[in-house]
Amino acid sequence: MTRYILRRVLQSIPLLFIISFILFNFTNSLGDPLAIYAESRNRPSARDREIILKRLGLDRPILEQYLIWLVGNDWMPPVEIPTDNGVRYERGTRRGVLRGDLGISFVTRRPSWTRIEERLPWTLVLMIPSYLITVVLAIAIGIFSAVRQYSFWDNLITSVSFFFYSMPIFFVALLSIYIFAVQFKRWGLEPIKWGGTGDGTFASLLQHMVLPVFCLVAIQLAGYVRFIRSSMLEVLNQDYIRTARAKGLAEGEVVRRHAFKNAALPLVTLIGLDLPFLLAGAVVTERIFAWPGMGRLFIESFERADVPVMMTILMVLSVAVVVFQLLTDIVYTWLDPRIRYS
Amino acid sequence: MTTQTDRIQSKSSERVLTLDPKQNVKGVSNFARSMRRLRKHRMAIFGALLLLFVFLYVVIGSLIIPESVSVYNDPRRALQPPSAEHPFGTDVIGRDILARTIYGGQVSLFIGVTAMLVQILVGTAVGLIAGYIGGVVDFLLMRLAEAMLSIPQLFLALIALRVFADPARFPDFTFMGRRFSSTMIVIVFVIGLTSWMRVSRIVRSVVLSIREQEYVTAAQSIGASNWRIIFRHVLPNCAAPIIVSATLGVAAAILLEAYLGFLGLGVRAPTPTWGNIMGEANSYLDSWFYWFFPAVFIMLTVMGINFLGDGLRDAFDPRSLK
Numbered sequence: 001m002t003r004y005i006l007r008r009v010l011q012s013i014p015l016l017f018i019i020s021f022i023l024f025n026f027t028n029s030l031g032d033p034l035a036i037y038a039e040s041r042n043r044p045s046a047r048d049r050e051i052i053l054k055r056l057g058l059d060r061p062i063l064e065q066y067l068i069w070l071v072g073n074d075w076m077p078p079v080e081i082p083t084d085n086g087v088r089y090e091r092g093t094r095r096g097v098l099r100g101d102l103g104i105s106f107v108t109r110r111p112s113w114t115r116i117e118e119r120l121p122w123t124l125v126l127m128i129p130s131y132l133i134t135v136v137l138a139i140a141i142g143i144f145s146a147v148r149q150y151s152f153w154d155n156l157i158t159s160v161s162f163f164f165y166s167m168p169i170f171f172v173a174l175l176s177i178y179i180f181a182v183q184f185k186r187w188g189l190e191p192i193k194w195g196g197t198g199d200g201t202f203a204s205l206l207q208h209m210v211l212p213v214f215c216l217v218a219i220q221l222a223g224y225v226r227f228i229r230s231s232m233l234e235v236l237n238q239d240y241i242r243t244a245r246a247k248g249l250a251e252g253e254v255v256r257r258h259a260f261k262n263a264a265l266p267l268v269t270l271i272g273l274d275l276p277f278l279l280a281g282a283v284v285t286e287r288i289f290a291w292p293g294m295g296r297l298f299i300e301s302f303e304r305a306d307v308p309v310m311m312t313i314l315m316v317l318s319v320a321v322v323v324f325q326l327l328t329d330i331v332y333t334w335l336d337p338r339i340r341y342s
Numbered sequence: 343m344t345t346q347t348d349r350i351q352s353k354s355s356e357r358v359l360t361l362d363p364k365q366n367v368k369g370v371s372n373f374a375r376s377m378r379r380l381r382k383h384r385m386a387i388f389g390a391l392l393l394l395f396v397f398l399y400v401v402i403g404s405l406i407i408p409e410s411v412s413v414y415n416d417p418r419r420a421l422q423p424p425s426a427e428h429p430f431g432t433d434v435i436g437r438d439i440l441a442r443t444i445y446g447g448q449v450s451l452f453i454g455v456t457a458m459l460v461q462i463l464v465g466t467a468v469g470l471i472a473g474y475i476g477g478v479v480d481f482l483l484m485r486l487a488e489a490m491l492s493i494p495q496l497f498l499a500l501i502a503l504r505v506f507a508d509p510a511r512f513p514d515f516t517f518m519g520r521r522f523s524s525t526m527i528v529i530v531f532v533i534g535l536t537s538w539m540r541v542s543r544i545v546r547s548v549v550l551s552i553r554e555q556e557y558v559t560a561a562q563s564i565g566a567s568n569w570r571i572i573f574r575h576v577l578p579n580c581a582a583p584i585i586v587s588a589t590l591g592v593a594a595a596i597l598l599e600a601y602l603g604f605l606g607l608g609v610r611a612p613t614p615t616w617g618n619i620m621g622e623a624n625s626y627l628d629s630w631f632y633w634f635f636p637a638v639f640i641m642l643t644v645m646g647i648n649f650l651g652d653g654l655r656d657a658f659d660p661r662s663l664k
Contacts, residue, residue, distance in 0.1 A: 013389055018482075019489040026501045156397055161650075162385075166645035168597055170604050170620060171637035280494050288624070299605065302500055310501075312494060321492035 005326065012322040019318045020097075023311060024066050031305040033058065033106045047082065054081055055090065056106075064302040069103065069311070072096030095316070101310030107301070110280060115297060117315065122197065123281040123293035126209065130216035131278055135271065138221055139260075142228025147255055149233060158229075173215045173288045195290045212289045216282060227270060231263040238262075265336055271327025276320035280313075301321035338342065348649060376582070379657040388652020392646030396639060403444035408519055411443035412614065421629045431631035433472060434622065443635050446614035449522075450596055453530055453615065453644070457595035460534025462588050466580070469545025473553070484546070487539040495536050499598060500607055502532045507610075514612070523613040529602065533595045541587055548580045582658035588655055593647035600640050600642055616640045 017291045033056075034049060042050060057068055059077075068076075073092025080087050095101035105112045145157040164172075177194055184191040194211045198204030235241065236259050244258045245251075281295030294313065301309040333339050366468040380386050416436040424431045430439035490498065502524075512524035552558055552575055553631040561571055596616075602608030603617020604624065611618075623633035 015485050015492075018485050019492060022486075022489065023493070023501075026505055029505050030501065031504065076416055132619070161568070162645065162648060166593070166641055166648050168600050168604075168637065168640050169643060170601075170624075171633075173638070174624075174627065174633050177627060182628060199351045276492075277494060279495070283494075283496055284604060287605065298497060300502070301501075314497065318489070 005330065008326050008329070013078075014324070016315075016318060016322065020070075020311075020315060021066060023314050025062060027305075027307045027314075028065065030302070030307070030310075033305045033307060040050045045067075047262060051081055054079055057094075058067060058090070058292065068092070068094060068096065070096050070098050098334045102308075102312045102315075103203055105301075105309045107304055107309070112312040114304075115301075115309050116294070118196060118314055119292060119294050119297045120279070121283075122291060123279065123286075123295070124287075125205075125210055126216070126291060127208070127278040127281065130213045130220070133213070133217050134220045134224055137217070138224030138228055139267075141221075142225045143255065143260060145225065146229045146232035146236060158226065161225045163222075165226065167219065169215055170220045170284050170288060171283070171314075172218050173211070173285060176211055176215060177288070187227060197292065208289075211292060212285050215285055224270075228267060231266050232259060235259045235263040253255035255314060265332070268331060269328055272324050272331070274329055276317065276324045279320055280317055322327060345484055350525055350594050358581075373581075373656075376657040380653055383653035383656060386657070387647045389646045389649025389651075389653065390394050392642055396447065396643050396646065398450070399639075400444050400447040400587065403440075404448065407438075407441045407444060409441075409445055411438050412445045413437065413612065419633065421626060424631050428520060428636045430611045431629070433619070433632055434626060439619075439635055441633060442619055443616065445520075445640055446616050446619050446636065449526060449613055450599060450616045450640070452534070453526065453599050453609075454592040454596035454643075455572070457533035457537075458588050458591040460531055461529035461591050462584060464535060465538035466577075466584065468538060469580075470576070471557070472542065472574075473546040473549025474568070480546075485543055490536065491539050495598060496601055498536045498600060499532050500605075502536065503529060503602065503607065506532065517524065521612050523610045525608070525610045526615075529599060529609055533598050537591065537594060537598075539634070541584060541591075544583045544587065545580050546582075549576055552576050552579055552607045585628025585653055586655045586658065587654045589651040593644045593651070596643055596647075611628065 034044070034052060050059075057065060057073060060068075072095040074095060076092050078089035078091045079088050082088075094103065097103075102111065103194055105115055108115065111290045129332065140242065141157060146153045148154045180192040182288070192209050192210055193204070196208060198208040236255075241258055243255060244254045249258075279294060280298070281293040283295035283299060285291070286293045286295040298310065298313050300306075301313070384594070409549075414437065415503050419428075419432050419436040420434055422432045422436075423427060426439065430443065433442065442604055468487070469655035472480040493627075507525045507528040512528065514521050514523055550647070555575075558571060558575055561575065576604055599608055599615060599618065603615050603619075604621045606621045608621070609615045609618050619636040620633050623629070623636070626632050627634055
């Protein structure tokens, strides 16, 4: 087992290098990162521009930039920077990702990690409750549906989940805002507040969370219900379920202890693969509800070609995906002793 | 599992018993059997009918309402609710939303289908190469697929779209008297090239298992070329999973286009799509008809495809022996 984990960790290292290299190339060709300086009041002259480019190292070949991004430039020979009286030599200050320096945001000029630190909690506040509600409801509904296969309720649940499965999330979001905020006001009811995170009190935060959480659950739930229903049905057809029933066990016992425990195994994989993507936030939902999460941070840095922040978000995600895949495998061997990795 | 194999065995023994060697029995191919199962699948038929409806809407609609209606604007009649004259209302600069959902729908459906074709072609090619050549090439291609799967597709597509959809490099073009934004073509490739990974994994695994089969060794020993083996043995064995993922791939492509359009970063004006109509309508929440109708068409299409895809998956499943 230890050897297996070690091998997986070693295998994921080239993977992360490939990911970072591709992404670095793409994010760096997104557009002129100095365009945001041009927006500011004291617009840089052509020479200032050159100086900024030199100091940021943006005038170098892309491979060299990638190397600097990885291992920093503090060990490199000083860079020539033109000034009014001749040239000045400046030493690089970046330590590189491999030494824990994720770079400075082009926009805020603060370490890009602080941008993530500001936004990640908000994303988690939204994603964790909605994901928990989704999984718990999906297990309940999925089992309910599976043990009544082809009954009225099962057919109803299947059709409704197909319906929501096909809904783009912006449709659910706009409809729910329209009904619960706009129309409620017209009908003289108390409209549900939406947009932003409230005025700082917990009660107001909760109220602002209602609609986005509802939308996220509505969209995610359908897929999970279908998944749990089908894996339950597969297990319920197994011989050992028949044996359990033949032994005279109560139906609830059979479903809970014999069927669900086994049907939950593929669910563990699914959750393990989906969890890291919660960190990415929900781009469209956060946009509609003006929620200051990771999805919006990505779009904002994307629109301003803020390469360091984008790279940080993307690398955090990739590392999370790799780590969670490994964790899923480990949890799996623990849950299912039949599986042995070698 | 044992019950399943038992059933298969008893079924096949029945078939053997009823076979009369003297009679020229015409066998039913697997594919024909699957199609017969599909025709009996009520959900699949419902899905196909939904798709037919959407297809006829954008085709017949464009025969009745000329394209000029969808671009004619009149700010004096902006954001009018549905009326007899404009059944779906008008948008923020007074264009007829009905006409725009027809012409935007054509573009959305076009993007969905062509992006799926790109995805399937690239996925199949990568899967074949990785499976056949193996070694370092296989390792690199599969790591690439893994790498791309570990980033949300929306992020990848956004970045790729910005890099490649440079309006200076690709100007608008005219086709059949209509002006299109070239982003429409770029987006097809961006969506296709960010979604080939699953198909390539399926094809690769089929290649790896097929290579070990005796009939492939036999084919090789009588001198069949690699291409013959690919087209006679490998591809037919991937057909079922490829058809299923192609069907669902259309839905995924239409949804991704809609999300990009909704964020205002997808296909650019003057080309309408269901997605970018939604993007414009996002700021006009009170004018429900503005966002409601394009969203309904996205939903109907995606739902139709999902029903059909689910039916196809059941129909191709060798375990359902009906």
